[in-house]
Amino acid sequence: MNILQNRIFHLIYRIVYVSITTAGILASWIGWFPDIHNEFYVFFTNQTNIFAVIVALLLIYSSITDIKNKITNKKEERFVNLSFMTFIYLAITAIFFNVFTPNQNIFTPAFWARIQVWILHLASPLLFSLDFFLFSNKEKITKYAPLETTIYPFIYSIFIIIRSLILGDVAPFKESGYIRFPYPIFDYKTYGVFNVILMLLAMLILSIGLAYLLRFLLLLPYKKNKEK
Numbered sequence: 001m002n003i004l005q006n007r008i009f010h011l012i013y014r015i016v017y018v019s020i021t022t023a024g025i026l027a028s029w030i031g032w033f034p035d036i037h038n039e040f041y042v043f044f045t046n047q048t049n050i051f052a053v054i055v056a057l058l059l060i061y062s063s064i065t066d067i068k069n070k071i072t073n074k075k076e077e078r079f080v081n082l083s084f085m086t087f088i089y090l091a092i093t094a095i096f097f098n099v100f101t102p103n104q105n106i107f108t109p110a111f112w113a114r115i116q117v118w119i120l121h122l123a124s125p126l127l128f129s130l131d132f133f134l135f136s137n138k139e140k141i142t143k144y145a146p147l148e149t150t151i152y153p154f155i156y157s158i159f160i161i162i163r164s165l166i167l168g169d170v171a172p173f174k175e176s177g178y179i180r181f182p183y184p185i186f187d188y189k190t191y192g193v194f195n196v197i198l199m200l201l202a203m204l205i206l207s208i209g210l211a212y213l214l215r216f217l218l219l220l221p222y223k224k225n226k227e228k
Contacts, residue, residue, distance in 0.1 A: 004134050011063040013135075017127045018056050024119025025049055031116055042163070042182045044156060045097065048089040049120050051152070052128050055079065055086045059131070080140040085149045087132045088211060090125035097121045138218040146211030150204060157200055160186050 003009050028046055032038040040046055062076040098105040104117065111117055160182065167180045168189070181187040185203070188196040 007063050007067045010131075010135050011060060011067065013131065014056050014060045014063065017124075017131065018053055018060070020119060020127065021049055021053050021056070021124045024116045024124060025053070027114070027116035028120060031114065037178055039179050039182075042160070042179060044089075044153075044183070045093045045120050047156065048086070048093050049124050052086045052090055052124060055082045056128070056131075058082070076135075077137055077140045080136050080138070081142055081145045081148060083132050083136050084138075084141050084145050084215070085152070087129055088149050088207075088214070089152070090128050092207075094121055094125040139222040141215055141218060143215075146208055146215055149211050150208060153207070154204070157186070161188075164188075 025046065029038070029040045032040045058079050059076060062079060066076065098121070102108075104110045106118075106122060111121075164180045164186060167178050181189075184190075185199050186196060191199075
């Protein structure tokens with residue numbers, strides 16, 4: 001049997017992934033201890049990596065179940081949409097960090113100086129991407145999956161905006177030293193409410209379009225095989 005189809009290999013790979021990513025998440029959380037407020041939970045990077053670990057644990061469960069029942073990919077197929085979404089979230093995390101933080105990106109010493117930075121912005125996205133591309137049955141990605149990928153970022157955006165309103169206008173948070181806008185795209189005080197809404201809508205439309213393009217490309221080999 002091809003090693004890429006070996007369920008035991010899948011299981012070991014995913015256990016390694018969960019171990020590495022969990023170490024990065026814990027390092028990120030501990031890294032906030034010296035600050036006045038631990039705002040680990042606010043950042044998209046930390047949330048998406050926690051999400052990825054949860055999905056990987058579901059995939060580990062599916063691997064164990066399939067090994068016990070001596071079947072291939074039956075349980076895992078129910079999680080393929082989640083894997084697709086997680087791949088996109090982690091790709092966004094890696095690309096945005098390396099493009100929009102040039103003083104901390106992969107080509108700088110600062111990137112490699114802290115274990116949580118290179119694990120959460122490089123190792124985790126890369127390892128999960130390999131899992132998705134090599135082990136997942138992409139043919140099972142549903143036509144609604146690209147739309148479903150917008151649910152979590154939409155909820156996250158609402159959470160950040162509501163939180164920023166509370167931190168900006170409600171005592172005792174107003175002068176408490178919390179990070180009001182974890183990312184510039186949410187900073188309506190600087191860019192204006194209308195411009196922030198436009199930027200978020202543009203990102204939403206672009207994300208849906210790219211997700212559908214990705215699904216199309218992933219399904220293309222399966223369609224060609226059926227036509228033969």
